[in-house]
Amino acid sequence: MKFGIIVFPGSNCDRDVAYVTRDVLQQPTRMIWHEETDITDLDVVVVPGGFSYGDYLRCGAIARFSPVMQQVVKHAQTGKFVLGICNGFQVLTEVGLLPGALMRNREMHFVCDRSPIKVERNNLPWTQAYQSGEIITLPIAHGEGQFYADKDVVQQLEDNRQVLFRYQDNNPNGSINSIAGICNLQGNVLGMMPHPERASDPMLGGTDGLKLFEGLLARVEALA
Numbered sequence: 001m002k003f004g005i006i007v008f009p010g011s012n013c014d015r016d017v018a019y020v021t022r023d024v025l026q027q028p029t030r031m032i033w034h035e036e037t038d039i040t041d042l043d044v045v046v047v048p049g050g051f052s053y054g055d056y057l058r059c060g061a062i063a064r065f066s067p068v069m070q071q072v073v074k075h076a077q078t079g080k081f082v083l084g085i086c087n088g089f090q091v092l093t094e095v096g097l098l099p100g101a102l103m104r105n106r107e108m109h110f111v112c113d114r115s116p117i118k119v120e121r122n123n124l125p126w127t128q129a130y131q132s133g134e135i136i137t138l139p140i141a142h143g144e145g146q147f148y149a150d151k152d153v154v155q156q157l158e159d160n161r162q163v164l165f166r167y168q169d170n171n172p173n174g175s176i177n178s179i180a181g182i183c184n185l186q187g188n189v190l191g192m193m194p195h196p197e198r199a200s201d202p203m204l205g206g207t208d209g210l211k212l213f214e215g216l217l218a219r220v221e222a223l224a
């Protein structure tokens with residue numbers, strides 16, 4: 001299963017993701033500079049966290065115009081997997097692969113913490129290695145993580161069970177319905193503010209994020 005990790009000027013979690021896919025999971029992994037235009041060799045595209053283009057204008061607003069993003073949209077349209085983590089989630093909403101927007105956190109400052117997260121649904125590859133309703137702990141680190149969408153869009157997300165991750169107990173950024181991660185209707189595109197790649201090695205204090213990558217791997221291997 002081949003992973004590609006998009007690198008924009010200002011990305012800073014790209015190597016953390018590569019450490020998990022290449023070193024922990026032993027999967028072929030390619031770093032994709034944002035100017036590349038051929039990513040047809042990939043099974044999974046990861047749009048990683050960071051501060052693409054220095055977060056100018058709004059997080060992800062400039063990165064979404066990078067040449068590679070048209071290819072990421074095509075990749076998603078063919079049903080292949082796309083994972084956006086934190087800044088990656090912001091980029092995916094900006095490019096229209098996911099609905100809604102990520103606004104400044106409710107308290108208007110950057111939050112860096114570990115947060116309890118509820119896994120809402122486990123019948124998709126992303127979450128199949130978790131129990132439905134399982135509470136996991138994942139690191140969060142963002143200034144613009146407050147998920148917002150119009151009332152009817154939120155209702156559709158809930159009705160279609162597109163909310164895969166929800167903040168439990170606290171709502172660190174004021175997200176509507178405590179939404180921490182959503183997928184598209186087809187389920188092949190996931191965006192989430194918490195960082196599973198930073199919780200994939202016991203040395204870093206937790207492995208709750210590793211199951212997300214393992215679930216995906218199991219699914220793609222089953223299809224091969």
Ligand SMILES: NC(=O)CC[C@H](N)C(=O)O
Pocket residue numbers: 048049050051052055059085086087088141142143144145
């Ligand atoms: N860790 C991240 O990807 C941060 C995303 C973005 N720069 C923000 O502050 O919201």
